[in-house]
Amino acid sequence: MTRHLISAADLSKDDALLVLDTAEELARVAHQSIKKLPTLRGRTVVNLFFEDSTRTRISFEAAAKRLSADVINFSAKGSSVSKGESLKDTALTLEAMGADCVVIRHSASGAPHRLATWVRGSVVNAGDGTHEHPTQALLDAFTMRRRLGSLEGRRVTIVGDVLHSRVARSNVLLLGTLGADVTLVAPPTLLPVAVDTWPCSVSYDLDAVLPKSDVVMMLRVQRERMNAAYFPTVREYSRRYGLDADRLARLPDHAIVMHPGPMNRGVEIAAEVADSPRSTVVEQVANGVSARMAVLYLLLGGSEPAIGKEVAPR
Amino acid sequence: MNAASRRGEPVEARVADGDPRPKGPGHKESRHKAVLEGPDIRRALTRIAHEILERTKGGDDVVLLGIQTRGVTLARRLADLLERVEGRPVPCGSLDATMYRDDLRMKPARALGRTELPAGGVDDRIVVLVDDVLFSGRTVRAALDALGDLGRPRAVQLAVLVDRGHRQLPIRADYVGKNLPTSMRETVKVMLAENDGRDAVLLGPADGRPRHAEGRHG
Numbered sequence: 251m252t253r254h255l256i257s258a259a260d261l262s263k264d265d266a267l268l269v270l271d272t273a274e275e276l277a278r279v280a281h282q283s284i285k286k287l288p289t290l291r292g293r294t295v296v297n298l299f300f301e302d303s304t305r306t307r308i309s310f311e312a313a314a315k316r317l318s319a320d321v322i323n324f325s326a327k328g329s330s331v332s333k334g335e336s337l338k339d340t341a342l343t344l345e346a347m348g349a350d351c352v353v354i355r356h357s358a359s360g361a362p363h364r365l366a367t368w369v370r371g372s373v374v375n376a377g378d379g380t381h382e383h384p385t386q387a388l389l390d391a392f393t394m395r396r397r398l399g400s401l402e403g404r405r406v407t408i409v410g411d412v413l414h415s416r417v418a419r420s421n422v423l424l425l426g427t428l429g430a431d432v433t434l435v436a437p438p439t440l441l442p443v444a445v446d447t448w449p450c451s452v453s454y455d456l457d458a459v460l461p462k463s464d465v466v467m468m469l470r471v472q473r474e475r476m477n478a479a480y481f482p483t484v485r486e487y488s489r490r491y492g493l494d495a496d497r498l499a500r501l502p503d504h505a506i507v508m509h510p511g512p513m514n515r516g517v518e519i520a521a522e523v524a525d526s527p528r529s530t531v532v533e534q535v536a537n538g539v540s541a542r543m544a545v546l547y548l549l550l551g552g553s554e555p556a557i558g559k560e561v562a563p564r
Numbered sequence: 565m566n567a568a569s570r571r572g573e574p575v576e577a578r579v580a581d582g583d584p585r586p587k588g589p590g591h592k593e594s595r596h597k598a599v600l601e602g603p604d605i606r607r608a609l610t611r612i613a614h615e616i617l618e619r620t621k622g623g624d625d626v627v628l629l630g631i632q633t634r635g636v637t638l639a640r641r642l643a644d645l646l647e648r649v650e651g652r653p654v655p656c657g658s659l660d661a662t663m664y665r666d667d668l669r670m671k672p673a674r675a676l677g678r679t680e681l682p683a684g685g686v687d688d689r690i691v692v693l694v695d696d697v698l699f700s701g702r703t704v705r706a707a708l709d710a711l712g713d714l715g716r717p718r719a720v721q722l723a724v725l726v727d728r729g730h731r732q733l734p735i736r737a738d739y740v741g742k743n744l745p746t747s748m749r750e751t752v753k754v755m756l757a758e759n760d761g762r763d764a765v766l767l768g769p770a771d772g773r774p775r776h777a778e779g780r781h782g
Contacts (some may be wrong), residue, residue: 268675271675271676272676275660275676275677275678275679276676278679280680282713282714283713283714283715284712284713284714286713287663287664287713288663288664288709288781289663289664289668384685494663529672547673548673549673550673551663551668551669551673552668552669552671552673552674553669553670553671553672554671554672555673556672556673556674
């Protein structure tokens with residue numbers, strides 16, 4: 251039985267808590283004299299990246315290597331994809347190489363799901379189009395839990411370009427599973443049409459929401475996806491939806507500021523906020539390795555995966 | 565958990581009175597024979613504590629590392645006993661060897677326990693690994709590998725509450741609470757007040773299939 255991690259909704263509450271608890275123990279490996287575990291010796295993890303990424307790819311690579319897996323990195327640039335090879339043919343090539351797990355990033359929403367019907371190994375979605383990025387949501391939840399304790403009843407405000415954000419969608423789903431209350435704040439043009447069906451509330455007024463937030467997560471303004479006029483000017487966006495020092499002061503004392511990176515300093519987040527002790531941006535990167543180690547261990551470490559969801563073959 | 569119950573005294577009192585004792589889930593009392601009760605366990609640990617002090621000449625550099633889960637409880641009790649005799653605290657930590665086990669791929673991936681070294685670490689110390697049951701030796705093998713990634717102790721010794729035999733690897737214990745001859749088909753279950761509500765070592769009947777030491781106890 252092969253199980254995959256394609257959507258944050260693939261994780262039940264027990265699954266999600268198991269990942270977070272496992273990540274908590276694995277985070278300690280970073281402080282050992284030998285930062286390595288033998289658990290995935292002889293297993294092969296393929297990083298299949300059709301879209302640019304530094305931190306996610308490096309994070310998965312570090313996670314797999316700390317568990318002693320063999321890692322094959324594949325990026326679309328300089329590969330047969332630039333010669334026109336299809337996703338299916340690429341997948342069959344990886345299959346022939348004996349990949350136990352394929353970590354895929356693709357610009358098309360749904361590509362990881364499709365891939366899961368073609369390969370025997372587990373597929374982990376590392377970001378597909380504007381759809382999902384479940385391991386980012388796991389590392390965010392892990393960061394929140396480490397800073398705030400339990401997530402039950404915590405109020406999380408996600409601010410910015412929700413429309414193009416796979417991070418927002420995965421976070422809404424996972425945080426809902428874990429019992430947190432999520433509020434999305436964005437200009438109406440940057441909210442998806444069906445946002446009223448999501449398990450969260452929506453606001454257009456950041457200043458009203460901030461004093462009631464335990465966590466503020468700022469999303470990147472994705473200029474590469476901004477091919478229509480979603481807001482008049484960057485300066486106006488920044489004034490209404492950016493997090494500056496004044497707005498930071500409106501947060502409760504215990505509240506934290508998160509950003510999935512890469513940041514546009516001066517647009518969605520002011521430099522002084524990004525560098526403040528309440529910002530968890532650097533922690534999130536370190537926690538990303540622990541969360542991904544947990545996912546890889548739980549998918550590949552045993553006789554069969556302990557988390558995730560099956561995908562029916564076509 | 566107070567110090568008295570950590571020593572197993574309330575449990576001992578209840579055993580003496582014959583009061584109904586809290587039972588673990590799925591625990592079939594009638595089919596299990598208690599081979600050690602609370603006072604026996606306490607005496608065995610006290611003896612092991614004295615043997616550790618004797619063999620390590622006062623226990624100066626000793627670090628106790630309990631193997632998850634019940635080994636950690638036993639290590640804490642031993643640390644208390646050593647402190648009471650020597651009058652100074654003995655460093656005590658926990659070790660989870662799950663990620664180093666050789667039977668990981670025989671079952672779905674399981675939850676991990678905590679590995680926590682005392683502040684001074686293990687480098688150049690005499691590490692005493694503590695576990696509840698010594699069986700195949702595979703858990704201890706995994707623990708030795710895990711320990712190798714945590715530092716370089718001057719020496720490693722092994723203390724177990726019960727040695728039930730059937731070793732599959734060249735491993736032996738330095739300190740043994742009780743040697744318990746068993747058949748491969750029998751089960752040995754250690755219950756400790758901190759984990760299970762009472763102190764006892766139970767010998768269970770054959771459950772039909774030979775045990776290949778693939779479970780928790782090895």
